[in-house]
Amino acid sequence: MGGRWLFVALPLAALSVALSGHPWAGLALVVVAWGRVLTLRSARIVVITGLVFVVIGGVWWGRQRQLAGRLVSAFTESPASLTVRFQPDALSIRGATYSFVGRAAATGERLILHGRIGSAEELHRLQTVDHAQSWHIQGTQSGILPATNFNQFDGATYWSRRGIVKQVRIAQVTPLMATTGPLTWWSDWWHGLRARLIRACQRLPGALKVYALGLLPGYRALEATQELEGMQRLGLLHLFSISGLHVSLVLLVVEWLCVHCRLPRNLWERGMIIGLPGYFILAGGGGSILRASLMRGLQLSGRQLGLRVTGLDAWSLTLIAALMGNAGLLFELGSQLSFGLSLVLILLEQESFAWRQVGLALVSLPSLLNGLFQWHLLTLLANWLVVPLFPVLLLPLTVVGTAIFPWVPEVSRGCATLLGWFDQTMTWLGTLPGNLVFGKPWWWVCWLWIWLAVGVFSRPVGQRRKLLRLLAMSYGLMYGAIHFPWHGEVTYFDVGQGDSILIRERFNRHVSLIDTGGHLGFQQPHWVPKIPVTYAADRTSVTYLRSHGVTTIDDLYLTHHDADHIGDLPAILKAFRVKRVLVPAGMEKEPAWQHLLANRQATTALMPIKTTSDLPLTVRHPFEADPAENANSLALQGQYGGLNFLFMGDLDQAGEQKMLEVDPHLRTDVLKLGHHGSKTASGVAFLNQVRPRWGIISAGRHNRYGHPNPETLARLRADQIPAVSTQTSGMIRYVFAGQHGEWQTKLKGD
Incomplete structure (x- = not known):
């Protein structure tokens, strides 16, 4: 069946599309794929394809039924007492918290478990774990929270595809003796080796630590986001972790050493076949x-058995095996790039270097735009420059620097310096003009682009330019549709215990953001390891705005100085061009929050405002300059899509009363309740006066303040005001065109 396993894999891949995301489109692909199989007129291929299709489809169906029976609510916690076994390399420590994936001893179910570290001694014990562990755990369990904002990474779906639907919050741990049986000792040994390798790599200096962790045990360092920022922007990360290029190079080096050591081919090939499962564990x-x-x-096994396994056959069989383990594989960016780019290299082996680069770009671009929403125009040049450097510079520096560190740390520090210079160069290149925030294309357009890319290479070289022009035109049309939308929106992000609200007018004529969200920081004990600063906005509002092609925020309103409203300001200022930062009068003089403006561009104006200010939004509060506490919070009002919106920040009842005294006829259709639904806001007199048709509450799940307060909810019920909360509905948005619109929520549909 030389080269024919591809036809066995295609119907299965189409079925996975139907079951994992796009049922009707997937079923259409199933019909097309089966039609192609039947045109081969090979009874053998039809029978094998049918068996694979039915057997693996049955496995998926049974697994889905099993997971459905294990599902529990993500919004309520229940007591849990269980014994779990986990591998040492599964344990991840971040500051004063830890997490791991373990298997329940009683049921065999895989779970995510997380807890807090209570002392320096406990931290040390966790940091030195190097063999399989068995713990009896007391805590609470719940389902895994799905994505609560549109276009946000969906952790629940990701883990469900790996057979995990529950998480456990650990309250108490009793260590037990972990036993190793005849079926587990092999994997236990490799996992222990990987844990020791991770610990060794974590002691390395600077950039060498990031590269060694990523390329050797396949572990993401906490510093990776900052260190590899330039490579991320230039779209180069797939060369290192996603594409598996480093694995191929390591295997080639091992083969080269075996050949030049004059070892018998049969011996070292069998050794590699036996060792590959272990290396799979070791590499992450x-x-x-x-x-x-x-x-x-597969290729080595075929050689041992006297069978010819082509690169395309090996790719197809690998896809079948990977799909059997994860039916949603083709919906994950890493897998799309890994399988897609490797297939391109196989199919375009006879093409020139330039056309192979074009093929890689055409196949990867739809996935990158659909997953990251942006693409740098220098990506092709960067790939051309960096790919040759990887096997001759980056990987050798990483391996040599890691191996020699215990004996000659000066050499390792030199390797770290060279890698750091390389990263700085990539970061500089990434800052050059050319980063295109494209937005998220429609899914069927991505499929169309892939189909057109296949069409390009199915033609002779001289006939390809016409299709390339058609492809370029389709990208341009999609770009225009994203950047000049026919609708606008008022969106309340789910940022936990905080506020962040987007107002985007039709055609992106004017984009405003009210607050950025953020989290209150608490001082940690001295023994807690320092971790890089991260911002939740990068996973919520920044992602969402980029998915809509937004690069400029015209007005950024900061309602007051509390961290849960402005703590993520640095992330917004770094990600977007912000024309104006507007704060309540008096706040511009407060030094405590000024460090958050460090990323501000020279063209970004800081502007104090009050009720007399002339702005796109009407300022209802404050009336005078004062310290920017809750009592002096901004209150803003605007008209969109036939509805009137009132945004109250954290304003208290005293401020509400001042607003009513100035404007006794104040009304609104949609009220964003002040202070997350606290009883200190949304007073009875205020609600009776403004008469909102809907109330919006932005508050965190299980927050320590008890927001929204039962007393506030009782006031809303008394006035027959329906309330929607981000706690239960996730992102809430009103999408409008002209004077009409519709409400949508992320967790409960339209």
């Missing part, structure tokens, strides 16, 4: 590792 066990390891293992 990710999708790209699986693809690279399994493809090489």
Whole structure:
């Protein structure tokens, strides 16, 4: 079946599309794929394809039924008492918290478990775990929260595809003796080795630590986001972790050493086949590792058995095996790039270097735009420059620097310096003009682009330019549709215990953001490891705005100085061009929050405002300059899509009363309740006067303040005001065109 396994894999891939995201489109692909199989007129291929299709489809169906029976609510917690077994390399420590994936001893169910570290001694014990552990745990369990904002990473879906639907919050741990049986000792040994390798890499200096962790045990360092920022922007990360290129190079080096040591081919090939499962564990066990390891293992096994396994056959069989383990594989960016780019290299082996680069770009671009929403125009140049450097510079520096560190740390520090210079160069290149925030294309357009890319390379070289022009035109049309939308929106982000509200007018004529969200910081004990600063806005509002092609925020309103409203300001200022930052009069003089403006561009104006200010939004409060506490919070009002919106920040009842005294006829249709639904806001007199048709509450789940307060909810019920909360509905948005619109929520549909 030389080259024919692809036709076995295609119907299965189409079925996975139907079951994991796009049922009707997937079923259409199933029909097309089966039609192509039947045109081969090979009874053998039809039978094999049918068996694979039915058996693996049955496995998926049974697994889905099993997971459905385990589902519990993500919004309520129940007591849990269980014994779990987990591997040492699964344990991840971040500051004063830890988490891992373990398996329940009683049921065999895999779970996510997380807890807090209570002392320096406990931290040390966790940091030195190097063999399989068995713990008896007391705590609470719940379902895994899905994405609560549109276009946000969906952790619940990600883990469900890996057979995990529950998480446990650990309250108390009793360590037990973990036993190793005849079926587990092999994997236990490799996981222990990987844990020790991770610990060794974590002691390395600077950039060498990031590269060594990523390329050797496949572990993401906490510093990776900052260190590899330039490579991320230039779209180069897939070369290192996603594509599995480093795995292929390591295997080639091992083969080269075996050949030049004059070892018998049969001996070292069998050794590699036996060792590949262990290396799969050691390298992190990710999708790209699986693809690279399994493809090489299949080719070596075929050689041992006297069978010819082509690169395309190995790729197809690997895809079948990977899909059996994860039916949603093709909906994950890493897998799309790993399998897609490797297939391009196989199919375009006879093409020139330039056309192979074009093929790689055409296949990867739809996935990158759909997953990251942006693409740098220098990506092709960066790929051309960096790919040759990877095997001759980056990987050798990483391996040598890691191996020699215990004996000659000066050499390792030199390697770290060279890698750091490389990262600085990539970061500089990433800051050059050319980063295109494209937005999220429609899913069917991404499929169309892939189909057109296939069409390009199915034609002779001289006939490809016409299709390339058509592709370029379709990208331009999609860009215009995203950047000049026919509708506007008023969106309340789910940022937990905080506020962040987007107002985006039709055609993106004017974009305003009210607050950024953020989290209150608490002083940690001295023994807690320092971790890089991260902002939740990068996963919520920044992601959402980029998915809509937004690069400029015209007005950024900061209602007052509390961290849950402005703590993520640095993330917004770094990600977007902000024309004006507007604060309540008096706040511009307060020094305590000025450090948040460090990323402000020279063209960004800081503007104090009060009720007399002339702005797109009407300022209802404050009336005079005062300290920017809750009592002096901004209150803003605007008209969108036939509805009147009133945004109250954290304003208290005294401020509400001042507003009523100035404007006794104040009315609104949609009221964003002040102070997250606290009883200190949304007074009876205020609600009776403004008469909102809907109330919006932005508050965190299980927050320590008890927001929204039962007394506030009782006031709303008494006035027959329906309230929607981000706690239960996630993102809430009103999408409008002209004087009409519709309400949508992320967690409960339209």
